[in-house]
Amino acid sequence: MKIENRTELKEYRTECQKRQRAKCRVLICGGTGCLAGGSDKIYQKMLELTKNDGNVSVEFGAEIAHTKVMKSGCHGFCEMGPLVRIEPHNYLYIKVSPDDCEEIYQKTICEGKSIERLLYHMDGQVYASQEEIPFYAKQTRLVLKNCGHIDADHIEGAMVVGAYSALEKALFEMTPESVIDMIYESNLRGRGGAGFRTGRKWKQVASQKEKIRYVVCNGDEGDPGAFMDRSIMEGDPHRMIEGMMIAAYAVQAQEGYIYVRAEYPLAIQRLETAIHQAEEIGILGDHILGTNFSFRLHINRGAGAFVCGEGSALTASIEGKRGMPRVKPPRTVQQGLWAKPTVLNNVETYANVPMIIQNGAEWYLGIGTPESPGTKAFALTGNVRNTGLIEVPMGITLREVIYDIGGGIQNGKKFKAVQIGGPSGGCLTEKQLDSKMDFDSLAKIGAMIGSGGLVIMDENTCMVEVARFFMSFTQRESCGKCVPCREGTKRMLEILERIVAGNGKPTDIDELRELADMIESTALCGLGKSAPKPVISTLNAFAEEYREHIEDKKCKTGVCTNLRQFQIDLDICKGCSKCARNCPAGAIEGELKSPYHINQEKCIKCGACMEQCPFKAISVAR
Amino acid sequence: MLDTSYYEKADEIIARHTREERSLIPIIQDIQEEYRYLPPELLTYVAKQIGITEAKAYSVASFYENFSFEQKGKYVIKVCDGTACHVRKSIPILERLYKELGLNDKKHTSDDLYFTVETVSCLGACGLAPAITVNDVVYPKMSPEKVVDLLKELRGE
Numbered sequence: 070m071k072i073e074n075r076t077e078l079k080e081y082r083t084e085c086q087k088r089q090r091a092k093c094r095v096l097i098c099g100g101t102g103c104l105a106g107g108s109d110k111i112y113q114k115m116l117e118l119t120k121n122d123g124n125v126s127v128e129f130g131a132e133i134a135h136t137k138v139m140k141s142g143c144h145g146f147c148e149m150g151p152l153v154r155i156e157p158h159n160y161l162y163i164k165v166s167p168d169d170c171e172e173i174y175q176k177t178i179c180e181g182k183s184i185e186r187l188l189y190h191m192d193g194q195v196y197a198s199q200e201e202i203p204f205y206a207k208q209t210r211l212v213l214k215n216c217g218h219i220d221a222d223h224i225e226g227a228m229v230v231g232a233y234s235a236l237e238k239a240l241f242e243m244t245p246e247s248v249i250d251m252i253y254e255s256n257l258r259g260r261g262g263a264g265f266r267t268g269r270k271w272k273q274v275a276s277q278k279e280k281i282r283y284v285v286c287n288g289d290e291g292d293p294g295a296f297m298d299r300s301i302m303e304g305d306p307h308r309m310i311e312g313m314m315i316a317a318y319a320v321q322a323q324e325g326y327i328y329v330r331a332e333y334p335l336a337i338q339r340l341e342t343a344i345h346q347a348e349e350i351g352i353l354g355d356h357i358l359g360t361n362f363s364f365r366l367h368i369n370r371g372a373g374a375f376v377c378g379e380g381s382a383l384t385a386s387i388e389g390k391r392g393m394p395r396v397k398p399p400r401t402v403q404q405g406l407w408a409k410p411t412v413l414n415n416v417e418t419y420a421n422v423p424m425i426i427q428n429g430a431e432w433y434l435g436i437g438t439p440e441s442p443g444t445k446a447f448a449l450t451g452n453v454r455n456t457g458l459i460e461v462p463m464g465i466t467l468r469e470v471i472y473d474i475g476g477g478i479q480n481g482k483k484f485k486a487v488q489i490g491g492p493s494g495g496c497l498t499e500k501q502l503d504s505k506m507d508f509d510s511l512a513k514i515g516a517m518i519g520s521g522g523l524v525i526m527d528e529n530t531c532m533v534e535v536a537r538f539f540m541s542f543t544q545r546e547s548c549g550k551c552v553p554c555r556e557g558t559k560r561m562l563e564i565l566e567r568i569v570a571g572n573g574k575p576t577d578i579d580e581l582r583e584l585a586d587m588i589e590s591t592a593l594c595g596l597g598k599s600a601p602k603p604v605i606s607t608l609n610a611f612a613e614e615y616r617e618h619i620e621d622k623k624c625k626t627g628v629c630t631n632l633r634q635f636q637i638d639l640d641i642c643k644g645c646s647k648c649a650r651n652c653p654a655g656a657i658e659g660e661l662k663s664p665y666h667i668n669q670e671k672c673i674k675c676g677a678c679m680e681q682c683p684f685k686a687i688s689v690a691r
Numbered sequence: 692m693l694d695t696s697y698y699e700k701a702d703e704i705i706a707r708h709t710r711e712e713r714s715l716i717p718i719i720q721d722i723q724e725e726y727r728y729l730p731p732e733l734l735t736y737v738a739k740q741i742g743i744t745e746a747k748a749y750s751v752a753s754f755y756e757n758f759s760f761e762q763k764g765k766y767v768i769k770v771c772d773g774t775a776c777h778v779r780k781s782i783p784i785l786e787r788l789y790k791e792l793g794l795n796d797k798k799h800t801s802d803d804l805y806f807t808v809e810t811v812s813c814l815g816a817c818g819l820a821p822a823i824t825v826n827d828v829v830y831p832k833m834s835p836e837k838v839v840d841l842l843k844e845l846r847g848e
Contacts, residue, residue, distance in 0.1 A: 101815060101816050101829060102816055102829075106831055147818020148818050150818070291812065293773030294775045295813070295815070295817075296813075296815035296816070331757055334827055370717070370720055371757075372716055372720065372757040374756060388712065388713055389713040389716055391754040392755070448775075450818060450820060451775050451778050452778060457818050488774060522774065524778060526778055
């Protein structure tokens with residue numbers, strides 16, 4: 070069935086609503102996180118259980134369904150998965166196992182009661198509904214609104230919550246120019262990292278002489294520690310597709326490409342399904358909804374190259390070439406994919422578009438800060454109590470995010486730093502926790518929003534090692550086209566490796582700074598230019614830690630194995646001699662039945678003694 | 692020279708795409724999915740079929756990390772070493788796998804062609820750190836001990 074006009078679209082929407090009117094909905098999180106926790110088994114089990122009930126239909130599209138079991142996209146509360154949400158009660162059950170299903174069916178679905186042990190508990194309080202849980206209560210979920218609440222495998226669920234109504238408005242009530250104007254006025258800025266104004270990009274593409282234009286979506290979310298885009302693609306694919314279509318209408322493009330990294334197989338599958346279903350009802354294809362607007366969408370799978378997140382490398386990869394950035398100008402808006410004018414935005418940016426068109430620029434400007442309006446999705450991970458996907462208004466402070474939403478540091482440890490923006494960003498410390506999170510405020514303190522990864526680190530994290538980790542990432546992912554990045558990152562990595570191995574030299578810090586300066590000012594693309602950032606920011610904030618590694622040959626956290634100092638607890642040691650017999654360097658001395666001791670000069674830091682000790686008397690000195 | 696069945700399979704895959712440069716990556720991705728690696732002979736063959744030089748095809752295939760010219764094990768284990776997994780101690784898991792399977796950072800596949808161990812930068816399953824995948828199925832919150840159990844389970848099949 071193809072929808073030919075507005076009236077038919079309205080009818081289709083009502084029809085979807087009718088079909089969706091189930092008394093009780095069981096939403097089982099089908100995001101990568103919960104699937105890994107076994108949500109698939111829960112889904113099967115719930116299907117089975119509800120099937121035995123004569124009144125229950127589990128097939129989608131059944132006319133009157135009493136219960137509906139659906140696989141939704143990510144709810145975002147990944148630490149607590151697998152998650153199951155029951156509507157209309159809005160109970161959110163955490164860490165559900167297939168063994169709980171029977172009880173959920175009996176108590177909650179049949180009797181409408183909650184099961185307390187499956188609800189979220191924090192500091193003695195029980196939270197029955199999702200909305201009350203502090204993790205969610207402090208958030209403003211606009212882009213992620215439907216993630217976890219709709220069936221991501223079927224277009225009908227999305228239609229009920231208004232998918233493609235912004236497209237409808239754009240096609241029937243607005244000109245391409247007025248769409249661009251609205252996005253321009255809303256001051257929407259690119260969520261991919263740099264924060265370039267989306268409306269300006271679109272304007273530039275629309276003003277090109279060349280009439281063949283492309284709309285490309287960057288779903289190559291390669292920053293380690295970030296998964297917001299994955300969750301949008303998995304949980305609400307139609308929102309992003311709608312955003313791309315509005316962009317295509319605005320700049321009069323005929324074809325679009327979504328570039329998704331290969332590590333996201335579920336996102337690819339959901340997008341393929343979404344595109345197929347949209348084509349079936351005539352929302353994608355020729356003469357969309359009976360208008361003159363035609364648009365086709367393709368998916369390209371990445372092949373494992375971080376640099377393809379850079380615009381010109383991404384388009385080269387779609388063309389079937391090595392994904393390497395090129396010198397700009399010409400910019401992507403002038404000569405992008407196949408040298409045609411191209412709108413290239415990130416997943417989250419497109420996902421913002423429909424609600425702006427729907428509610429207007431004024432409304433959007435009312436959220437966040439004037440210079441960075443709207444919300445931003447972050448992946449909150451690392452040593453924090455509640456990890457997961459969050460969405461907050463721009464301008465919120467880091468402290469609110471880490472303590473109010475994240476629930477503070479895991480295992481009662483002390484906060485040390487937060488890494489923001491992945492390999493292009495920096496580490497912020499306690500002192501900066503009250504700074505605002507928006508494009509400009511973060512830039513001022515040497516960090517960036519980047520793609521939105523927030524990795525929280527506790528006191529047991531070695532910052533020199535973190536710097537080495539990021540440098541080894543960028544070094545490995547450097548495409549090798551320009552010398553500053555190819556050679557510079559390699560040299561910086563060598564220095565950092567030497568420092569964590571205990572062979573640091575007093576001149577190393579100056580040398581790191583000099584190399585960083587050179588790479589920042591001369592690398593070809595944004596990835597190279599920002600590569601030294603994690604090193605510089607840790608050098609600035611944790612100079613003392615670097616000094617200790619280099620001069621005292623000491624790593625307080627015990628992370629750097631070559632700098633560890635093993636010690637024997639004299640009170641626990643029984644003098645069994647097992648450690649001495651197992652020490653390959655003969656560094657442990659003592660007499661049977663009295664405590665042994667380690668000769669630090671001879672010790673090669675292998676840790677064999679600690680592994681062998683039957684009394685756990687050997688530990689790493691702090 | 693490979694068995695003719697390989698070329699027939701390649702023909703079948705090529706037929707699903709257009710014969711032009713832009714199809715190179717999708718085609719060799721499909722081939723790799725079929726054989727768990729990219730036989731070099733097939734890369735040459737594909738290049739010819741879609742009308743690009745062998746050198747060009749090789750330059751592309753060797754650029755992207757996902758393509759492997761060497762045969763991989765039945766179970767491809769990817770250990771995530773993204774930031775979140777790294778700070779929640781992913782390296783001890785990798786080291787344990789290396790030790791158990793007699794592998795190292797140069798040798799990724801066990802001699803019996805049963806296991807391949809690789810690292811990836813981020814699987815996007817940061818909420819479940821440290822995570823690993825076995826043939827694309829995510830195993831959350833791993834530890835060196837759990838990984839040993841997992842190997843046993845996989846071997847038992």
